[in-house]
Amino acid sequence: MDPGHLACSGCGSPLGLRLALKALGEKTMVVIPASCASIIVGPFPYSALKVPIVHVAFETAACSASGIRASLDMQGDEETTVVAWAGDGGTFDIGIQALSGAAERNDDFIYICSDNEAYMNTGIQRSSATPYLAWTTTTPIGNLKERPKKDIMAIMAGHHIPYAATACVAYPEDFIRKLKKAKDMKGTRFIHLLSPCPPGWRIASDETIKVARLAVETKVFPLYEIEHGEIYILTYQPRGTPVKEYLSQQGRFRQLTDEQMTTIQENVDREWNRLMGQCEGAARRGVSRLAQ
């Protein structure tokens, strides 16, 4: 990635994109649907990336990646890695049909969802990745989002794809390790990358890493991977910092009462316990499989 991209200051996305391209190397082609990234990488006739970019329609990241892969295969190029880099809107919402189709076919590409938890490119509107009780311009005070964030990892695991992982821009080593692991596999590989948006989350532009780190340490966004839809592995042991510390850093949660924060803490604990159960269950099955 070259300097001179068009991201807002403090944006997590170019950080993630830079790390991803660093890990995946030069033989990479990037598919970008309508998203912040389609602006960040520059308008015609510029490009901020040192690899080819194909800009595609909002809901077509996955099937476009399928098309490129099929075409490269027909030309005998099995080396080049095809990467789709989409936002949460393009992944959780409008692009989920194409993503589900490609994942079910196990088409051979890496799909990275750079999740900033709302439609930030159009000015902070709620998506199905927006967390419970977060403020956005379409979930204003008085009408906050009352549904939890969609569990995209469970959905992807349900497709039995070879690899799915969560990652966070504040944990570059973990992210790079997962990218390299994904690169060495075939089939649909999915990485869910949490990437704070300072204007959308109402944080200062120098707080991106701090807040992203808190999302992980509070267990709001655990770092784990799922192999073949069933082997759950925790890749970072969080400290278990109270969720309140994460929420109170961000203007989008400014309106929350103590009671609501307690509810969110309970939700986080419940989800964490569920994840731990999956990791333990997988470990047990792993042992038994080894025993066979």
Add this chain to the structure above:
Amino acid sequence: MKRVLSGNKAVAYGVMLSRVQVISAYPITPQTTIVEELSRFCAEGELEAKFIKVESEHSAMASIIASSLTGSRSFTATSSQGLALMHEMLHWAAGGRLPLVMVNVNRALGPGWNIWMDQSDSLSQRDTGWIQLYCEDNQEVLDTIIQAFKIAERVYLPVMVVLDAFFLSHTSEIVEIPHREEVDRFLPRFEPEYRVHPKKPQAYFGMVSPDYFMEFRYKMQRGMEETVEVARSVDEEFGRQFGRTYGIVEPYRCEDADVVMVTSGTVTSTSRVVIDRLWEDGIKVGLLKVKMFRPFPMEEIKRVLKGVEKVGVIDRNISFGHGGIFAQEIRSTFCNEDKRPMVFGFVMGLGGRDVTPETIEEAIHVTLENSRPKEETHWIGLKG
């Protein structure tokens, strides 16, 4: 080699002979047997291609846009609701100057559900920047697919090859299947001038500001204008090699005709029979088959219809609030001419209703017996 083939099987043979490298399609009646046949060709190794079995027509078009941009000859087929779902991506394909070929089997759009012949699906995509070619029989379907790739790859615009639901898609006729080597000679390997390549860090289809956008669109229009001549020369070349030509429009018994009927698709074949019979009775009726709808071949049409007093246009489609779409195009072709024919617009055969020789004859008689149309659009064959 001669075989008895349905229109849909003729499509599959055309695709196989064109050595398509990537296919992506979603089944829809009455297109389904195309994807079945192509799946079989791929499975049996008769066609070396990747067939992406997508979950929707939208993804079908999006994925072949990507595969074509990456340098592989690419194809899809659809119909009706499927084509409508693709609409966004049709603009993307044409704006991306990608030489795709798509078959659309003409079928009505719901509600209510109707799987039968109607041109409203393809004509609704008029302004997307796709070349549109309408076929009359199964031989023309096969030959047009091969020609379509050659045209598309010369002008860098996508081509929609259109055939009638059931009247062609599921009706079997004798079709001459050209030899593979002959087709290879006519249609060489796809070597695009521009393609996204792993070794070239270029960006395709990013944000284009008002400073550049209009020029891209102007070049598309110029590409469309050139297409008329390119298509004609491709057809002539095809004729020299395979002995069959179709023209972009085809006049039939137009000389000395008092009126000329304008048709597209299988109605043309029925009209030929009607017109031959009428000539026997001394009634001088000509026929103009319009194969190419986009770009609309205005000069060719003017040349044929010049001096004709009255023209009847048969439309198996309706633009609500205006009338039949081919009739509108014929009217606009002549609006700046000093001498122009009276244009009688006929809407018939919607949603698969049969267009019989009698239906066509009724339209001809309305055209013959009136000095000018009584109404912009005559509906023929309405009940009640």
